[in-house]
Amino acid sequence: MTELADGIHCLDLWEEGRPGRAGTYLLLDDEPTLVDVGSSRSLPHIVQGLADLGMTLEDIAHVVITHVHLDHAGGAGSVMEAAPQAVLHCHPRAVRHLVNPARLRAGAEAVYGARIDALFGPIRPVAVKRVRSQEDGSTVSTGSRRLTFLDTPGHAKHHCCILESRGGGLFSGDTVGERFVPRFTGWDFVYGLPTTSPSDFDPDVVERTLDRLQALKPRTVYHTHFGPTTPAAEAFSFTHRGIEGLRSIIADLTPTSPLSLVKERLVDYIRGDLERLGHPAVDLSPLALDIDLNSQGMLVYVQKRALGKL
Numbered sequence: 601m602t603e604l605a606d607g608i609h610c611l612d613l614w615e616e617g618r619p620g621r622a623g624t625y626l627l628l629d630d631e632p633t634l635v636d637v638g639s640s641r642s643l644p645h646i647v648q649g650l651a652d653l654g655m656t657l658e659d660i661a662h663v664v665i666t667h668v669h670l671d672h673a674g675g676a677g678s679v680m681e682a683a684p685q686a687v688l689h690c691h692p693r694a695v696r697h698l699v700n701p702a703r704l705r706a707g708a709e710a711v712y713g714a715r716i717d718a719l720f721g722p723i724r725p726v727a728v729k730r731v732r733s734q735e736d737g738s739t740v741s742t743g744s745r746r747l748t749f750l751d752t753p754g755h756a757k758h759h760c761c762i763l764e765s766r767g768g769g770l771f772s773g774d775t776v777g778e779r780f781v782p783r784f785t786g787w788d789f790v791y792g793l794p795t796t797s798p799s800d801f802d803p804d805v806v807e808r809t810l811d812r813l814q815a816l817k818p819r820t821v822y823h824t825h826f827g828p829t830t831p832a833a834e835a836f837s838f839t840h841r842g843i844e845g846l847r848s849i850i851a852d853l854t855p856t857s858p859l860s861l862v863k864e865r866l867v868d869y870i871r872g873d874l875e876r877l878g879h880p881a882v883d884l885s886p887l888a889l890d891i892d893l894n895s896q897g898m899l900v901y902v903q904k905r906a907l908g909k910l
């Protein structure tokens with residue numbers, strides 16, 4: 601657990617058993633709040649992180665889920681069972697998946713295959729009466745803070761970002777890129793890339809959402825993967841730059857392009873991008889799962905576009 605700003609702590613969830621992969625944010629206030637909780641495999645890390653601050657999950661009043669992908673919300677049901685005082689807040693489109701995770705699990709199986717159980721563990725449902733569906737612009741007070749929920753499609757249609765009023769922090773989930781940190785990659789620098797995983801990724805919608813969020817002038821972007829970007833403009837800039845770069849891959853794809861080709865092109869892009877940033881000859885193996893998922897997401901986008909199903 602690391603205190604990043606006034607009452608905002610980041611706790612490493614050790615997603616996929618790896619440090620610096622995904623974090624949960626604890627907002628200390630009259631009504632303590634967690635933002636994103638990872639998969640059920642992360643639960644012991646949340647319990648330990650809270651214990652380090654003399655707290656338990658019974659102290660948590662609000663659990664906020666940015667979207668229902670398993671690395672953010674797979675453990676929501678387990679956390680809610682262990683946090684009897686908490687209510688869960690999420691995007692209106694996320695509610696049914698949290699209450700009945702069967703489709704979510706099937707969708708994740710299509711993306712992750714046999715790795716799903718080892719990566720994420722069980723997916724428990726959340727009781728519907730404990731879920732609050734948060735429309736665009738709705739607010740929740742945690743005491744000295746107001747959390748404003750924003751509908752932020754582009755990465756997922758069930759994605760919301762949360763702006764907090766005290767420090768101008770934006771909890772961005774997967775919307776304002778992914779921040780690869782040294783403790784995850786083993787590199788000696790931070791690298792930012794958009795996350796384009798299936799099945800809703802749409803570069804045009806991502807850019808519209810980024811523009812809208814940036815106009816709100818957040819001071820800091822708190823990424824679920826991983827940690828804060830201050831000033832926030834840097835996160836918007838690396839995500840925009842990445843989307844523009846990925847457009848050059850997408851432009852060459854057809855609905856029948858093999859996934860292996862998309863992956864090759866993405867690896868080439870990342871290598872070129874790192875070189876431009878002054879980091880030649882970097883070992884990309886820590887990004888293997890992201891390269892796989894992001895390639896799948898770009899291909900699914902091209903296939904859906906061809907079918908008129910965006």
Ligand SMILES: [Zn+2]
Nearest residue numbers: 669671672774
């Ligand atoms: Zn994620």
